[in-house]
Structures are given as structure tokens and as C-alpha cells.
Amino acid sequence: MLSKNKIKLLRSLDQKKYRSESALFVAEGEKLVFDLLNSAIEISGLYCTPNLVNEVFRRLPDMKVEIVTKEELSKISFLKTTPEIIAVCTIPKSEIDWDEITGSLSVFLDEIQDPGNLGTIVRVADWFGIKNLICSEGCADLYNPKVIQSTMGAFARVKVHYVELNEFLGQAHTRNIPIYGTYLEGENLYKCDLTPTGIIVMGNEGNGISAGAARFISTRITIPSFPPNAVTSESLNVSIATSVICAEFRRQFICRG
Amino acid sequence: MLSKNKIKLLRSLDQKKYRSESALFVAEGEKLVFDLLNSAIEISGLYCTPNLVNEVFRRLPDMKVEIVTKEELSKISFLKTTPEIIAVCTIPKSEIDWDEITGSLSVFLDEIQDPGNLGTIVRVADWFGIKNLICSEGCADLYNPKVIQSTMGAFARVKVHYVELNEFLGQAHTRNIPIYGTYLEGENLYKCDLTPTGIIVMGNEGNGISAGAARFISTRITIPSFPPNAVTSESLNVSIATSVICAEFRRQFICRG
Numbered sequence: 001m002l003s004k005n006k007i008k009l010l011r012s013l014d015q016k017k018y019r020s021e022s023a024l025f026v027a028e029g030e031k032l033v034f035d036l037l038n039s040a041i042e043i044s045g046l047y048c049t050p051n052l053v054n055e056v057f058r059r060l061p062d063m064k065v066e067i068v069t070k071e072e073l074s075k076i077s078f079l080k081t082t083p084e085i086i087a088v089c090t091i092p093k094s095e096i097d098w099d100e101i102t103g104s105l106s107v108f109l110d111e112i113q114d115p116g117n118l119g120t121i122v123r124v125a126d127w128f129g130i131k132n133l134i135c136s137e138g139c140a141d142l143y144n145p146k147v148i149q150s151t152m153g154a155f156a157r158v159k160v161h162y163v164e165l166n167e168f169l170g171q172a173h174t175r176n177i178p179i180y181g182t183y184l185e186g187e188n189l190y191k192c193d194l195t196p197t198g199i200i201v202m203g204n205e206g207n208g209i210s211a212g213a214a215r216f217i218s219t220r221i222t223i224p225s226f227p228p229n230a231v232t233s234e235s236l237n238v239s240i241a242t243s244v245i246c247a248e249f250r251r252q253f254i255c256r257g
Numbered sequence: 258m259l260s261k262n263k264i265k266l267l268r269s270l271d272q273k274k275y276r277s278e279s280a281l282f283v284a285e286g287e288k289l290v291f292d293l294l295n296s297a298i299e300i301s302g303l304y305c306t307p308n309l310v311n312e313v314f315r316r317l318p319d320m321k322v323e324i325v326t327k328e329e330l331s332k333i334s335f336l337k338t339t340p341e342i343i344a345v346c347t348i349p350k351s352e353i354d355w356d357e358i359t360g361s362l363s364v365f366l367d368e369i370q371d372p373g374n375l376g377t378i379v380r381v382a383d384w385f386g387i388k389n390l391i392c393s394e395g396c397a398d399l400y401n402p403k404v405i406q407s408t409m410g411a412f413a414r415v416k417v418h419y420v421e422l423n424e425f426l427g428q429a430h431t432r433n434i435p436i437y438g439t440y441l442e443g444e445n446l447y448k449c450d451l452t453p454t455g456i457i458v459m460g461n462e463g464n465g466i467s468a469g470a471a472r473f474i475s476t477r478i479t480i481p482s483f484p485p486n487a488v489t490s491e492s493l494n495v496s497i498a499t500s501v502i503c504a505e506f507r508r509q510f511i512c513r514g
Contacts, residue, residue: 116373124497126490129483154490190508226386226507233383233411236500240381243497244504250483251447251505 002047002072010076010088016141023091025143026076029083032153034059036087039156045088047073052084078145091143094161096132096168102177104197105249106132110165110213111204112238115140119150120239121202126154128246133158134199136165136213169216172199179218181209182241184234186220189248196253202242221245259304259329267333267345273398280348282400283333286340289410291316293344296413302345304330309341335402348400351418353389353425359434361454362506363389367422367470368461369495372397376407377496378459383411385503390415391456393422393470426473429456436475438466439498441491443477446505453510459499478502 002010012018013026024044027036030052036043037060046065048056056065074082107130112118118140125133140147142160172179178198201217203209209217223244225232236244259267269275270283281301284293287309293300294317303322305313313322331339364387369375375397382390397404399417418425429436435455458474460466466474480501482489493501 120494120497123490123494127480127482127493129487129489152490157489190512223384223504224507224511225384226511230386232386232414233380233409236384237377237380240377240497240500243493243501247480247501247504248508250481254481254483255447 002066002068002075007075013088014078014145016144019091019141019143024088025091025148026078026145027087027089027148028077028079028085028145029149030085032149033085033087035153036089036156037063039153041092041156042090043087044090046085047076047088048085049073056085079149092159094159094163096134096161096163098171098175101132101172101199102175102197104131105246106130106134106199107242107246108134108136108169108179108199108201108213109139110136110201110210111138111207112202113138113140113205114238115144115147116150117205117237117239118142119147121242122147122151122158122160123154124239124243124246125158126151128243128250130246131159133160134168135160135162136210137162165210165212169199169201169213173216179216180245181214181217181220182245183208183220183222186222188224189221189245190224192219192221194249194252196249196256200242200245200249202238202245205238259323259325259332264332270345271335271402273401276348276398276400281345282348282405283335283402284344284346284405285334285336285342285402286406287342289406290342290344292410293346293413294320296410298349298413299347300344301347303342304333304345305342306330313342336406349416351416351420353391353418353420355428355432358389358429358456359432359454361388362503363387363391363456364499364503365391365393365426365436365456365458365470366396367393367458367466368395368464369459370395370397370462371495372401372404373407374462374494374496375399376404378499379404379408379415379417380411381496381500381503382415383408385500385507387503388416390417391425392417392419393467394419422467422469426456426458426470430473436473437502438471438474438477439502440465440477440479443479445481446478446502447481449476449478451506451509453506453513457499457502457506459495459502462495 019025047068049070050067053067178195181201201213276282284290304325306327307324310324435452438458458470
């Protein structure tokens with residue numbers, strides 16, 4: 001049985017303020033929660049209907065789980081259709097591992113505002129083996145329940161950090177890490193010798209890459225439209241652009257290897 | 258001054274039934290409408306506030322425009338923020354030009370349900386010079402006001418057709434047009450010799466490519482995740498996958514050329 005106080009706490013987790021205070025976030029639904037049970041994400045509370053209890057015990061005999069009715073679950077669910085299981089998880093501590101950043105390919109998001117774009121980019125990062133997704137402080141919040149659901153579990157495999165832009169990119173620059181920036185006018189992506197390691201900076205939906213980030217960028221790249229010089233859309237959506245660019249970094253890496 | 262009947266007619270255009278009956282759809286906002294004024298899209302009615310009248314006349318001196326108050330516009334707008342201008346346009350007649358389909362690269366959508374995905378794919382098609390986007394009858398409707406707005410004008414440069422799947426793909430097959438299907442298991446996209454012309458079939462968000470479409474597919478392709486064989490997301494969003502695939506078709510074409 002869920003106490004009124006607990007319901008109130010869990011309901012508050014759709015607000016960033018309360019997520020930050022409690023360091024908690026919510027993940028819902030069988031598929032997503034069972035994925036998390038096998039991940040490094042720490043579960044601080046697990047609530048499920050009697051339907052799923054056996055399945056949870058079968059998978060993780062030591063997991064503490066609170067059995068509740070569907071009606072109770074509906075009080076803490078943020079989804080339109082109440083799921084059979086909800087996990088309350090601890091927001092992982094963000095620690096920048098500079099050795100890993102230096103030795104791999106990362107994506108840096110400069111003020112990405114749309115939660116849908118953030119969720120999609122986390123899935124893209126997961127697909128293309130991007131271990132670290134670094135967000136400037138003004139980016140949408142990964143731990144918003146809608147974003148978490150939209151990542152379809154990818155967030156458990158990608159380290160997402162929120163950082164002060166100047167400090168992070170300044171350090172990266174000092175360490176001679178190649179920093180690529182995506183622009184409407186830049187070097188044709190396919191004519192660039194893309195390094196297997198480095199940081200790809202993607203800019204805000206409306207304004208592109210900020211002046212603050214631009215000064216650290218060593219190579220400006222662009223996704224050429226086709227045919228060259230045709231009248232076309234003014235830009236690609238930022239999650240679309242991120243996917244095309246990550247795909248090309250990986251293609252070149254594999255083709256070289 | 259907008260009559261009650263006219264307001265009623267225009268308000269009904271958020272429903273597919275009424276769009277089909279009237280063959281009309283709505284496009285809103287300065288940027289989008291001014292783009293359309295220079296396109297092949299036929300405008301059947303144009304409504305704007307006094308603020309924009311001079312600009313409309315400057316661009317198109319012969320255009321008939323009805324001057325209305327912002328309050329009146331708010332009665333026919335589907336946007337949260339009422340724009341200064343709204344165009345009512347004629348849904349273009351869809352005519353399949355088989356010579357063009359045979360001689361260029363097209364995308365076929367097999368039951369794409371999400372309006373957001375459709376809007377994004379229209380922009381992607383525009384960016385990569387895909388002239389024909391062919392939708393199976395069950396796809397989301399392009400002329401839904403939300404989809405039209407999300408394409409940001411790209412819909413005026415891409416011909417979007419709704420067809421009976423068997424008839425269209427059957428004809429394409431008979432004409433020996435290469436038909437690519439995107440699967441989770443298929444030939445590595447980067448190891449395929451992608452033809453400069455053909456049809457790329459993208460499947461439904463949940464179920465992938467239908468059995469009906471599958472039997473016409475000549476080459477199954479896949480976007481490899483990285484590193485190979487790592488645990489990753491189960492799939493990429495369909496608009497993301499479309500963009501990575503179209504980008505690679507164009508890259509190979511240009512690199513060959």
C-alpha cells in the first residue's frame with residue numbers, strides 16, 4: 001500500500017527541482033524496467049502489480065519489490081496507460097573520465113531544448129557506441145519521465161553528463177582532443193578525414209552552436225544536401241543530423257580498420 | 258470578415274475526412290506561407306492581418322488576400338500561438354511518374370503511424386533530393402495540420418503519394434526497379450553497392466516491413482551498430498534510419514561520380 005507521502009514524492013518527480021533534490025527519477029513499464037534490472041542503474045524502489053511479481057523474482061530473487069494494485073500504480077504513473085511496473089531509480093553520479101573521453105568518440109550537446117530530440121539522440125548514441133553524451137547546463141533534462149521513456153532503455157548504456165560548457169570544452173581543448181562542430185556551412189563531412197576519437201558538438205535547434213562553444217571547435221563539418229546547390233530545407237533536425245554524422249564517423253573508422 | 262460557415266469549414270480541416278472531401282489543407286505562419294507562395298502548391302485562400310498585407314503584395318501583387326483581425330485568425334488557427342497569416346491550399350493531385358521513379362531514388366513508407374516521423378522524413382527526403390515519397394494507404398496523413406507545420410515547407414518540394422501497396426510495389430517490381438528494404442538483419446549498408454536509382458522501403462514503427470511489402474524487396478539492408486555485436490538499442494527510430502540510409506545512398510553516388 002502506497003502512503004500519501006510516498007505518492008506525493010513520486011508524483012513530484014516530473015519536476016526537475018524535486019528530481020535534483022531527491023536524486024531520483026522514474027522509469028515505467030515492463031520492457032524498460034526489466035532492461036534496467038540488468039543494468040548499472042541503481043533501483044531505489046520497485047512497485048508492481050501481482051501479475052508481474054513472479055517474473056521479477058525469477059529474474060532477480062534478491063530484489064525488494066512492493067506489490068500494489070493497478071489503481072495505486074495509476075496514482076504514480078506519468079503514462080497515459082498505467083503500466084504493470086514502475087521503478088524509482090537513483091540519478092547516477094556524473095564523473096568525467098578524461099582517459100575515456102580522450103580515447104573514444106563523444107557527442108556534446110550545446111543547449112538542446114527539445115526533450116524529444118534529447119531522447120532520440122540518446123538512442124542514436126547507444127546505437128553508434130558513443131559512451132559519453134555531454135550536455136551543456138541549459139539542455140533539456142534526461143531524467144524528465146518523458147525523455148526517460150523515449151530513450152527505450154538506451155540511457156542505461158550511455159553516460160550522460162551535465163557540465164559547464166567552458167570548463168568542459170576548455171579542458172578538452174587543452175588536452176588536444178579534436179573538437180568537431182556541425183554547421184550549415186563547413187567542410188563536406190565525406191571529404192573530411194574523421195578521427196576515430198574526438199568530440200562532436202551539436203548546436204541548439206534554433207540558433208545552432210553558441211559563440212561560447214564555437215571558439216573551441218577545431219573542425220567545422222557539414223552534411224551536404226543533394227544534389228549540391230539545390231534549393232532544399234534550411235536545415236535538418238538536430239537528432240537527424242547527429243545520426244548521419246555519427247554513422248559517418250563509424251563508417252570511416254571501420255573502413256580504415 | 259470571416260463568415261461562420263467559412264470558420265466552420267476551415268476548423269474542420271484538422272480531420273482527414275473533411276480534408277479528403279474538400280481537397281484542402283491549412284498552412285500557417287509567415288515563414289511557411291511565404292515559402293509556399295513561391296512553390297507549385299496552389300493557394301485557394303489566404304488570410305492575413307493588416308501587418309502583413311504590404312509584404313504579401315510586394316511578393317505577389319496578383320494574389321487575392323483577405324485581411325482579417327488577429328482574433329479572427331485565432332478562430333481558424335490550429336497553432337498554440339496564432340500566426341499573422343494562414344493559407345488554405347489545394348491538396349496536389351498525386352500522379353505517379355514512372356519515368357521519374359525509374360530514373361531516381363525514392364522512399365516508400367510502409368504503414369508509418371507517427372505524424373512526427375512522417376514530418377521529419379519529408380524534411381529528410383527534401384534534404385537528400387528524394388523527389389518521390391510514396392506512402393502506403395495506412396500511413397499517417399501528410400495534410401494533418403501538425404505534419405504540414407513540422408515539415409517546415411519541405412512538403413512543397415517533395416511529391417508525396419498515397420498508394421495501394423501491392424499495386425505500386427508490384428508495378429515497380431515488374432519494371433525491374435531495385436527495391437531495398439531496411440531490416441534489423443540484412444546486408445551491411447556500407448558493404449552494399451547501392452544503386453543510384455531505386456526504392457528504399459521503410460517499415461512500420463513497431464512491426465517493421467509488412468509481409469505484403471517484403472515479397473517485392475530485392476535487397477535487404479541494415480545499419481550496423483557500433484562496435485559490431487555490442488549490446489545496444491533494439492532499433493533506431495524510423496526517421497533516424499531513413500536519414501542514415503538516404504545519406505549513404507547519396508554518399509556512394511557522389512563518391513562514384
